[in-house]
Amino acid sequence: MAKKNSQWAQVGKRKVELSNLEKALFPEDNIVKAEVIQYYLSVAPTILQHIKGRALTLIRFPDGIHGESFYQKNRPDWAPDWLEFVTLGKEKKDYIIATEPASLVWLANLASLELHQLHGRKPNFDSPDYMVFDLDPPEGYIFTKLIPIALELKEHIESFGYTPFVKTTGGKGIHICCPIEPKWDFHTVFEAAEDIAKPFVEERPDSVTLQIKKDARKGRVLIDIYRIRSGQSIVSPYSLRGRVGAPVSMPLTWDELEQLDNPRKFNINTALDKLSSDGDAWEGFDAYAVELHTHRKKSKTAAKKLPPSKKHKSPEQLETYSKKRDFKKTPEPVGIKAETAGNSFVVHRHHASRLHYDLRLEQDGVLKSWAVPKGLPPYPGVKRLAVQTEDHPMEYLTFDGRIPKGQYGAGEMWIYATGKYQITKDKKDGFYFRLSSKEVNGEYRIHKMKEKEWLLERVDEPQLNYLKQVVEPMLSEAIDKPPTGDDYIFEMKWDGIRALIVLEDGQVSMRTRNHNDITKQFPELLEGNKAFRATNGLFDAEIVCLDAEGKPVFKRVINRMMSSGETNIQKLTKSNPVYCYIFDCLYLDGRSLVNEPLLKRKEWLKDAVRPDTPYRVSEFVNDGAALFEAARVHQLEGIMAKQKTSKYFPARRSDCWLKIKIRQTAEVIIIGYTKGKGERAVTFGALQMAERVGEELQYRGKVGTGFDEAMTKEIVKELKKAATIKRTTAIGKFVDANITTWFEPVVIAEISYSKFTPDRMYREPVFVRLRPDLSFVTDK
Known part of the structure; x- marks a missing residue:
C-alpha cells in the first residue's frame, strides 16, 4: 500500500513505516498523528499488560475525528508478517x-485512535476473563450523578465475592470490570452478570435500568451487561477516544473516581503523567480473578486425599520434598492438596545459606520451583540463572516464616509476590509466562540450558524502569510541632544531601534531586555487594x-560533594568520611515497593x-514529642513525621510526610545584591531574595545578616558564576531596587526567619548557608 510522506522508524526489533506524521487528527487541540503515535508508544508497557493476547477491534479516523471513521476487525492484507492475528467468529475475521x-505504533499510524478489546484472552478466546458492567447515562446526564450509582454497584458486586475495577470510558460513561477465571462460555458469564444486575436494578427502578432500547430507558442509566457476548468489545484501558480533547479511557482507583468531577481531565496530554506519578490503577488485574459465583463449590470441612494422577500429585508423590524435611521441627507444610484455580504462583525471598529468591509456579497439583539467586530480571536483556529444585506442595503459596536451623533451607522465607500466572507460549526447552499480582506484573521467559539449570529473562518493558530512568523523590509538608495520635512514626531529619541510591547488579550510583550524578564524590559508598542484601534496588x-x-x-558534606580530583577525593574519605542514612526503599530485586505501606517498606529496607x-x-520511634525535644536539646535540624500506612509518591509533595524543624527556615533564590558599606564595600551589603511559587518568582525581601568573612567570600564566589541581568523576572514590590545588581536566579540559599510580614516578606531573616545541592527547578 503506497504511503505519502513516509519514513521508517525502528521500534524494538521491528522497522515500522510511518506516514503523514503532521496530519491533524484532533484539529481543535492541534494534535497531529505523530503525537498519537508517541502517546501509544509511551503507554505501551502498561496498555500491553491489559490487551496483549486479546483480539482487537479498531476504530480508524484516517482524516481526523471530524472525517469519516469506521470499525475495522479484519487484519489488512498488507499488514506486516510479524503482526499477530487470530481468526474468530462465524464470519472468520482475522482480528489483530x-x-x-x-504493534501499537503500526496501529496508530493507521489512525486507529480507538482500540477496543474482546473479552477473551489467548488461548481462551471463547471464555471471557472478566465481567463488564457498562454504566451508560442518557444524553445530558451530569457525570457526577453517575458516580454514586457506580459506588453502590461496586458494593453490590463485592457482596458476590468479586473485586471490581473501574475506569472512565473516555466519554460520558463508566466501565466496571470484574476479573474471573476463564472457564465458562459467554452465555454462562452473561447469566452470572444478569444475576448480579437484576436485583440492583429492581431496588432502584427510578435511576437505573436494564432496558437496552433508548426510548424505554426514560432518562435512566443503562446498566449494560449485553456487551458480554461473543464478538462484542469495550474500549481498552488507556485507549484514546476520537473526540474533541483527545480523551482517554482511564483506569482509576475507587477513591479517585469518588473525587472526579470531569472525566475529560484525562486526555492525551495528562494520562501519561498520571500513570507515571500514580502507577496503573488496574495493576495486577488478573490476580483478582475468581470463579463465577453461580458455579462456586461449597467449602469442605476436610481436605480430600487425592489418588495418584498425571494431573494432580498426592503427598506421596512429593517424596523428594518430604525426605529433605523433618516436619516435627519445621513449620513448612506437609503437602496436603489445596484447592486452587490451577494457575497460582508465589515468589519467596529466602534467607537460606545464601539469600536467593524462589519462583514457584502451580502445575499439575504442585508448585514447580526454581531458586533464582539474583531475583527476577528487572528489564529485557538481563538474564538470571534459575536452578530447578524439588516440587513443593500447594500450601507454599501462603507459607511465610522461619525454617529452623539444621533443617533443609534454614532461614527466613518471606512472600515477595503472589498471584496468578499464565503460560503465553510453549517452547521446545521452556516457555513464556505472564505474572499478574499486586506486587509483580510482567512477562518472562524461562529456558532450560542443562539438567536443572535454566535461564530466566523478562521480555516486556516495565512502564517505569526504576534503575535506568530518573525517579523524582517524594516531598514533605512543613508543620510547627509533631502530630499526635498513633498514625505516625518519627525519625531524624538528617542535615545532609538528599540522594537517590541506585543499586544495579551490585554497582552503586547516586544522584541528587538536581539529577546531578555524585557517584564519584563518595567512593566509600560504592561497595554495593558488601552493603546490601540485594542485587538491584x-x-x-x-x-x-x-x-x-x-x-x-552540613558544610562538610557539601565540601565533599564539591571536591574534585581522584587523589583528593580518596584523601577525604579518610579525613572526612560520609555515611548514608537510608529511610525508604522504592524498588527491590525486580519489583516496585512504592505502593506498599511505609512500615512494610521499612521491613524490606x-x-x-x-x-x-x-x-x-x-x-524511627513512635514518640514524636520526645524525639523533637531531643533534637532541640542537641541542636539538630528537626524531625520527620510519616504516616505508617502511606504509599511513596514520587515527585509529589504530600502531607503523608511532615517535616518539623527546630527553627523556621526556608530555601530562597538569590536574585541580586545591594552595594556594601565599610568593611563590606568590596563585597555586598544585602542579598535580594525570591521564592518560586508555581512557575513564578515572588520577591521576599533582603537578608543582610548571618555572614562571616569566610561565608561572604563563598557567596561572592558563587555569585560570580551567575550572569548579571538588567532587570529581575521576580514579581513584587522591591526594596532598594535602584542600587541592586540583579542576577539570573541560579544560586540557592537557606535562611532562618521569625515569621512572614503581611505582604509575604521574611521578617528578621538571617543567612544560614548556601545550598548547592538544590536548584531552581526543585524545591524542598
Missing part, C-alpha cells in the same frame, strides 16, 4: 493482536558527614541493608 510496542537517603558527637555537619557499613537504616 497487539503483542509489542511496534532504589533507595531514598541522606548523605551526611558527622562530627565527633555524631551530629551532621532493614532486611536489604547489611550492618557495619557506611550505609545505615534511619531508625
